[in-house]
Amino acid sequence: MSEVTMDGETLHLHGYTDATNVKQVPTRNGFGEGLVEAGLKNKNVLAICADLVESTRMEAFKKACPEQYIEIGVAEQLLVAMAGGLASAGKIPWIASYAMFNPGRSWEQVRTIMALNETNVKIAGAHAGVSVGPDGATHQAVEDIAIMRVIPHMTVVVPCDAIQTKKATLALSEMVGPVYLRFAREKSAIVTTEKTPFEIGKAQTFREGTDVAIVACGILVYNALIAAEELAKDGISARVVNNHTVKPMDTAAIVAAAKDCGAIVTVEEHQIHAGMGSRVAEIVAANHPVPIEFIGVQDRFGQSGDPVELIEHYGMGTTAIVAAAKKAVARKG
Amino acid sequence: MSLSQDALTQLRVKANDVRQGIIRALEAAGSGHSAGSLDMADIFTALYGSVLRHDPNNIEWADRDRLLLSCGHIAPVRYSAMANFGYFPVEELLTLRKFGSRLQGHPERVTLPAVETTSGPLGEGLAQGVGMALAAKLDKKDWRVYVVTSDAEHQCGLHWEAMMTAGKFKLDNLMCIIDRNFIQIDGSTEDIMPLEPLGDKYRSFNWEVFEVDGHDMGAILETIEKAKQVKGKPTVIVANTIPGKGVSYMEGDYTWHGKPPNKEQAETALRELQADRERILANV
Ligand SMILES: Cc1ncc(C[n+]2csc(CCOP(=O)(O)OP(=O)(O)O)c2C)c(N)n1
Ligand SMILES: [Mg+2]
Numbered sequence: 001m002s003e004v005t006m007d008g009e010t011l012h013l014h015g016y017t018d019a020t021n022v023k024q025v026p027t028r029n030g031f032g033e034g035l036v037e038a039g040l041k042n043k044n045v046l047a048i049c050a051d052l053v054e055s056t057r058m059e060a061f062k063k064a065c066p067e068q069y070i071e072i073g074v075a076e077q078l079l080v081a082m083a084g085g086l087a088s089a090g091k092i093p094w095i096a097s098y099a100m101f102n103p104g105r106s107w108e109q110v111r112t113i114m115a116l117n118e119t120n121v122k123i124a125g126a127h128a129g130v131s132v133g134p135d136g137a138t139h140q141a142v143e144d145i146a147i148m149r150v151i152p153h154m155t156v157v158v159p160c161d162a163i164q165t166k167k168a169t170l171a172l173s174e175m176v177g178p179v180y181l182r183f184a185r186e187k188s189a190i191v192t193t194e195k196t197p198f199e200i201g202k203a204q205t206f207r208e209g210t211d212v213a214i215v216a217c218g219i220l221v222y223n224a225l226i227a228a229e230e231l232a233k234d235g236i237s238a239r240v241v242n243n244h245t246v247k248p249m250d251t252a253a254i255v256a257a258a259k260d261c262g263a264i265v266t267v268e269e270h271q272i273h274a275g276m277g278s279r280v281a282e283i284v285a286a287n288h289p290v291p292i293e294f295i296g297v298q299d300r301f302g303q304s305g306d307p308v309e310l311i312e313h314y315g316m317g318t319t320a321i322v323a324a325a326k327k328a329v330a331r332k333g
Numbered sequence: 334m335s336l337s338q339d340a341l342t343q344l345r346v347k348a349n350d351v352r353q354g355i356i357r358a359l360e361a362a363g364s365g366h367s368a369g370s371l372d373m374a375d376i377f378t379a380l381y382g383s384v385l386r387h388d389p390n391n392i393e394w395a396d397r398d399r400l401l402l403s404c405g406h407i408a409p410v411r412y413s414a415m416a417n418f419g420y421f422p423v424e425e426l427l428t429l430r431k432f433g434s435r436l437q438g439h440p441e442r443v444t445l446p447a448v449e450t451t452s453g454p455l456g457e458g459l460a461q462g463v464g465m466a467l468a469a470k471l472d473k474k475d476w477r478v479y480v481v482t483s484d485a486e487h488q489c490g491l492h493w494e495a496m497m498t499a500g501k502f503k504l505d506n507l508m509c510i511i512d513r514n515f516i517q518i519d520g521s522t523e524d525i526m527p528l529e530p531l532g533d534k535y536r537s538f539n540w541e542v543f544e545v546d547g548h549d550m551g552a553i554l555e556t557i558e559k560a561k562q563v564k565g566k567p568t569v570i571v572a573n574t575i576p577g578k579g580v581s582y583m584e585g586d587y588t589w590h591g592k593p594p595n596k597e598q599a600e601t602a603l604r605e606l607q608a609d610r611e612r613i614l615a616n617v
Contacts, residue, residue, distance in 0.1 A: 052518060071519060073485065075490065138441070303432070
C-alpha cells in the first residue's frame with residue numbers, strides 16, 4: 001500500500017512498484033461486476049448485447065438480472081438506435097460490443113440519437129487498444145477516444161484498472177446523459193484499491209512530482225507509474241496523473257500539472273492524433289504552454305501479435321515513457 | 334461440367350489437407366476460430382480447386398474471379414486453402430496470428446493482396462462484392478465475384494442494403510455463398526436473432542436461391558455450376574454445414590466458434606482427420 005494524498009484525502013493506492021508480483025485483472029471484469037451491481041440496484045438499468053456476452057462480461061448480468069437483459073445479435077447500429085428508444089422511455093441501457101464496432105460502426109447513431117438527442121444511453125467499448133493482440137488491426141480500436149470526445153454532450157471515461165472500471169460503471173449508471181466507457185481485454189495491473197475514491201471528471205494525482213507530469217489513462221497508467229519510479233533513479237521527479245475522464249477533462253488538474261512541472265508526457269493506448277493527449281495539448285496551449293511529448297500509437301494501424309509485444313512495438317512501454325519524459329524535461333530550456 | 338470420380342476424390346483429399354492445415358495453424362497460434370473454418374473447408378476447396386478462374390502465380394491477373402471472405406474470422410480456412418493451392422508454402426500457416434506474419438488474425442489485403450479485401454468486421458463483404466460485380470459489368474468483363482458470408486452476418490444491416498442493390502442491378506455475375514451452420518458466438522442463430530426463412534428473404538429481394546449440403550463435394554460443384562447459368566439475377570447458395578466438421582468433439586458445438594484446439598486436442602483432431610483421409614482414398 002502506498003499512501004498518496006490528494007486534496008487532503010488519501011488515495012489508498014495499491015503497492016504498484018513491484019512489477020513482478022502485481023495483481024493482474026482485466027478491466028472488462030470490473031465492468032461486468034459494476035453492471036450487475038447497477039442492475040440489482042435499479043431495475044431500469046438494462047444490458048443490451050450484440051453477440052458478445054462473454055467477451056464483454058455481460059454474462060453475470062444476464063444471470064443476475066435476466067429480465068433486464070436483451071440479446072439482439074450482430075447489429076451495432078441497432079444497438080445504439082434501439083437503446084435510444086428505450087432510454088427515452090425511462091430505461092438506462094448499457095450497450096456493449098468491441099469498441100471497434102460500438103462506437104466504431106455506430107458513430108452517427110451515437111452522435112444523433114445519443115448526443116444531439118440527449119438520451120441516457122451508456123456505451124461499453126470492450127477490447128480497446130492494440131493489446132487485443134492476435135485478432136489484428138481490424139479489431140484493435142485506437143481511434144475510439146477521438147471519435148467520442150469530439151461529440152458535444154458525451155462523457156468519455158477510460159479507467160486505469162478493473163477496480164476503477166467497476167466504480168466508473170456504477171457512477172456512469174447513476175449520472176444522466178450519454179456516456180462512453182472504454183476498457184480492455186487483457187489482464188492488467190491493479191493500481192487502486194476498493195477505498196480509492198473515484199469521481200467522474202476529477203483527475204487523480206497518483207504520484208507527486210515537480211520536473212515533469214505524466215498524464216495517462218487506461219491500463220497504461222501502470223506503465224506511467226513504473227516509468228516515474230525509473231525516472232526517480234535518475235533524479236527526475238515525475239508526477240503521475242490518472243486522467244481517467246477524457247471528457248469533460250479536468251482542466252484545473254492539467255493546468256496545474258503544466259504550471260507545477262513545466263513539461264508533460266501524455267500516455268494512452270490510442271492514436272496520438274485527437275486522443276486524450278491531444279485534449280491535454282489543447283488545454284495546455286490555451287492556458288499555460290509547456291513542452292509536451294505524446295506516447296501512443298503514432299498514426300499507424302495495429303497488427304497481430306502478443307499484447308505485451310505490441311505495447312512495446314508501438315512505443316507505449318515503460319522505456320519509451322522514460323525517454324519521452326527526459327526529452328520533455330530537456331525541451332524546457 | 335461434371336468431374337470424374339477421380340477428380341472428385343482428389344478434391345475430397347484436398348479438403349482433408351485444408352482441414353489438417355487449419356488445425357495445425359490454430360494450435361500454433363493459440364487463438365482463433367475453429368468451428369466455421371472447419372465447416373467451410375469443402376467449399377473453399379471446391380472454389381480454389383475447381384470453380385475459380387485464378388492463378389496463384391499471377392495474383393494481379395485483371396480477369397481473375399474475385400473471392401471475398403466477408404466473415405473474416407474464418408481466415409484459417411482461406412489461408413489453408415490458399416497454401417494448399419499454391420499461394421504460399423504450407424509451413425507458413427504456422428505463423429498465423431503471430432507478430433510480423435502475413436497471416437493476420439483477420440485477412441488484410443495490404444499484407445496479403447490475394448485475399449482481395451480486408452475483413453473481420455462482419456457484414457461488409459457483400460456490399461464490396463456488389464461494387465466489384467458492377468465494375469465488371471461496366472467494363473463488359475466476364476470475371477465473376479464470389480462472396481462467402483456467415484449466417485450471423487445476416488444480422489448486419491449493410492448486408493441487406495447490398496442484397497437489395499444486387500437485385501436492382503441484376504448482378505448475375507455475383508454469387509453469395511452462405512455458411513449456414515446455425516451458430517454464432519452466443520449460441521444458435523435462431524435463438525439470438527432468427528434468420529429463417531432465409532432463402533425466402535433472398536427470393537423477395539430478387540435473387541435466385543439454391544441450397545446444398547456444404548460437405549458433399551459433388552453436390553457443391555454441381556450447384557455452383559447451376560447457379561452460374563442463371564441470367565439476370567444474383568444467386569445465393571445456402572450451404573448447410575456442420576460447425577467443426579471433421580473433428581468429432583467440435584461438431585455442432587457453438588462454443589468452438591472462437592477457440593483453438595490445444596496440443597492434445599489438435600493431436601486427436603489430426604488423428605481423426607487422417608483416418609478420414611484413408612477412408613476417402615479407400616473408397617476409390
Ligand atoms: C461488426 C462486428 N460485430 C461483432 C463482431 C464479433 N464477432 C466475430 S464473429 C461473430 C459472430 C459469429 O457468428 P457467425 O458469423 O455465424 O460465424 P460462425 O460462428 O458460424 O463461424 C461476432 C459477433 C465482428 N467481428 N464484427
Ligand atoms: Mg454461423
